[in-house]
Amino acid sequence: MxxxxxxxxxxxxxxxxxGSHAHDHDHGAPGHSKVLTLERKVLAGNDxxxxxxxxxxxxxxxxxxxxISAPGSGKTLILERTLEALKGRIPCAVxxxxxxxxxxxxxxxxxxAWVKQIETHQSCHLSAxxxxxxxxxxxxxxxxxxxxxxxxxxVCPAAFDLGEHFKVxxxxxxxxxxxxxxxxxxFSLAAVVVLTKMDLLPxxxxxxxxxxxxxxxxHPGVFVFETSARTGSGMAAWxxxxxxxxx
Amino acid sequence: MHELSIAQAIxxxxxxxxxxxxxxDVEVVNVDVGALSxxxxxxxxxxxxxxxxxxxxxxxxxxxRKVPARVRCNSCRKKVRPDFPFLVCPTCGSDNVxxxxxxxMVIRSIEFGSNxxxxxxxx
Numbered sequence: 001m002x003x004x005x006x007x008x009x010x011x012x013x014x015x016x017x018x019g020s021h022a023h024d025h026d027h028g029a030p031g032h033s034k035v036l037t038l039e040r041k042v043l044a045g046n047d048x049x050x051x052x053x054x055x056x057x058x059x060x061x062x063x064x065x066x067x068i069s070a071p072g073s074g075k076t077l078i079l080e081r082t083l084e085a086l087k088g089r090i091p092c093a094v095x096x097x098x099x100x101x102x103x104x105x106x107x108x109x110x111x112x113a114w115v116k117q118i119e120t121h122q123s124c125h126l127s128a129x130x131x132x133x134x135x136x137x138x139x140x141x142x143x144x145x146x147x148x149x150x151x152x153x154x155v156c157p158a159a160f161d162l163g164e165h166f167k168v169x170x171x172x173x174x175x176x177x178x179x180x181x182x183x184x185x186x187f188s189l190a191a192v193v194v195l196t197k198m199d200l201l202p203x204x205x206x207x208x209x210x211x212x213x214x215x216x217x218x219h220p221g222v223f224v225f226e227t228s229a230r231t232g233s234g235m236a237a238w239x240x241x242x243x244x245x246x247x
Numbered sequence: 248m249h250e251l252s253i254a255q256a257i258x259x260x261x262x263x264x265x266x267x268x269x270x271x272d273v274e275v276v277n278v279d280v281g282a283l284s285x286x287x288x289x290x291x292x293x294x295x296x297x298x299x300x301x302x303x304x305x306x307x308x309x310x311x312r313k314v315p316a317r318v319r320c321n322s323c324r325k326k327v328r329p330d331f332p333f334l335v336c337p338t339c340g341s342d343n344v345x346x347x348x349x350x351x352m353v354i355r356s357i358e359f360g361s362n363x364x365x366x367x368x369x370x
Binding site for chain 1: 249252253256257259260264268270271274278283284285286333334335342343351352353354355356357358359360
């Protein structure tokens with residue numbers, strides 16, 4: 001019996017499928033068509049690697065955060081400030097993904113953390129395999145916190161488990177308070193939401209109360225940080241949140 | 248494109264399983280796409296031929312069944328379909344709900360044709 005799909009079971013024919021044409025199982029001689037039941041998640045391959053990543057991280061005492069946002073929401077700057085704040089207190093590592101260049105990795109250097117850039121070239125998101133290859137080096141560097149700065153994209157990264165312990169959804173105030181309604185998947189899956197660029201509020205019509213209301217509709221009870229990496233406002237709460245994972 | 252990654256993941260899984268079967272050519276791949284999965288079924292159907300072209304399952308058709316979101320409301324205890332994307336109970340309005348289905352994309356089954364007939368690319 002095949003251990004992948006249990007094909008020792010009798011074949012069964014199902015006719016209740018969507019499709020624009022009737023499916024005729026009789027294809028003429030010789031033999032009948034066969035239906036093999038699989039019931040396998042599409043992303044099973046990625047998920048298996050992700051589960052392995054998570055086990056590896058647990059074994060080495062590393063907490064992994066998957067930071068997801070639209071491009072230009074301020075992920076890199078908030079990471080710059082975070083690494084500066086945690087330097088000498090919590091050993092950190094960053095894996096940062098972009099289609100091209102190592103510009104983000106270079107911005108994050110010299111802040112006491114192990115930093116590595118992944119250029120995905122075509123892919124609009126990181127996948128578990130990307131992270132799997134780098135985890136041994138992260139562990140060797142003695143990191144306790146691993147930040148994965150995903151490719152700037154509010155859609156695809158939500159679907160691809162990287163083996164993280166938490167997803168963090170970032171939303172800058174320049175994006176409009178109704179973003180969570182328009183891109184609900186990531187906001188419903190994130191452990192916390194971080195509003196960024198709060199220093200720009202005086203120049204915008206961004207309605208914070210509405211933003212919180214919309215976030216609550218998509219993800220009741222999720223904690224929302226209000227931050228400005230530029231001025232430092234609200235960052236202490238974010239650092240405190242991170243501290244708890246290593247205490 | 249997002250759906251292309253998903254289509255490629257489907258193709259990889261089906262090619263691997265089919266290679267172990269020796270049951271002839273794969274004609275149909277049946278997939279469930281959940282309403283909360285973040286995948287647009289029409290787009291997935293459109294890109295599937297690009298993902299499967301040149302592989303051992305080139306020419307196979309993708310049949311998509313849309314799975315609605317279902318939640319259990321912890322307040323009124325009913326199993327209901329929320330008004331996507333708002334995860335609130337449409338019966339009592341509570342947001343204290345647990346997602347029962349609709350998050351996943353699942354390859355339900357593969358249908359093989361009888362041998363002979365259509366030309367295929369071999370791997």
